[in-house]
Amino acid sequence: MLNRLPADERRAQLVESALELAERGGVGSVTVRAVAENAGVSLGVVHYCFDSKEALVVAMAETVINQLSEAMHAAFDVPHDGPDPQGVRGLRQLLHAGLSAMWPAIESTAGRQVLTYEITAYSLRHRAAGTTLGDDIALRQYRMMDEQARSFLERCAERSGTIWTEPVECLARISLALLDGLVLRWLVDRDSEAIVGELDDIAGIISARAAERS
Incomplete structure (x- = not known):
């Protein structure tokens, strides 16, 4: 069978x-x-x-990338009731809500989160050796996350009546770098209580780079 x-x-x-x-x-x-x-x-x-094993690892990475993309898309598209909060303060609320909605998916897949870092390191080692893994799976992984983050930031700005004062592509990279570090730190100490405030800190750092639309 x-x-x-x-x-x-x-x-x-x-x-x-x-x-x-x-x-x-x-x-x-x-x-x-x-x-x-x-x-x-x-x-x-x-x-x-x-x-080969390398072909299998590429397929593994592609699966993880797709799963991450689906999780980010689902979290950032959480439905809401009532009018959207407005202004930079409202933008911060929307950012925090999206990040908070995504976090349970991260906590419930700790093993797979560790694996994403491993696959990234595995891909980078192949690159350093001059034998790029697939179509450079590490770069593909981060470009996918960049796209999801950029779309999320644009929607939050639109909903809150704000504009970004820096290129949204740069803000997406910064946001993901902060979140990436936060996930890695949580994987080390599993301090979930600290995450609530830290996600709000990320929202504050990013929303400070916006202004109300005139």
């Missing part, structure tokens, strides 16, 4: 198997044999879908 799965479903199954292994033991624990055993298939099945 397993051998009759459509190719796309088989690849998705093997990628999820690889992600499970990587969450437990890191990217280094992902081998063709380990993935086959974890998925309950033969080595030949894995080799048929992926011609």
Whole structure:
């Protein structure tokens, strides 16, 4: 029955198997044999879908990127009741609301969050060695997040009647750099109580770069 799965479903199954292994033991624990055993298939099945470990890691990274994109999009599009808060103060409220809505998804997927840093480091090591992984998966990951953040910032400004006083592309990079550091710190100390204030600090730092629309 397993051998009759459509190719796309088989690849998705093997990628999820690889992600499970990587969450437990890191990217280094992902081998063709380990993935086959974890998925309950033969080595030949894995080799048929992926011609190398690097190809499998690229597929893992693409899956994680898509999952991150979906989580960010869902969080930033949380429905709201009543009129939007206005002005720079209202902008800060909207930013904080979006960040706060995203945070539970981060906390509930701690293992996968660690894995995103591992895959990024793995990709950067390949780049340094002159063997770019896929289409430079680390760069693709951050460009995707940049796009999600830029769209979120633009919508918040539109809803609050404000304008950004700096290029929104730069603000997206700054926002993600701050959030990236916050996630990494939380993964180290798991201090969820501190996160509430720290997310508001990020919202304050970013909203300070806006003005009311005249």
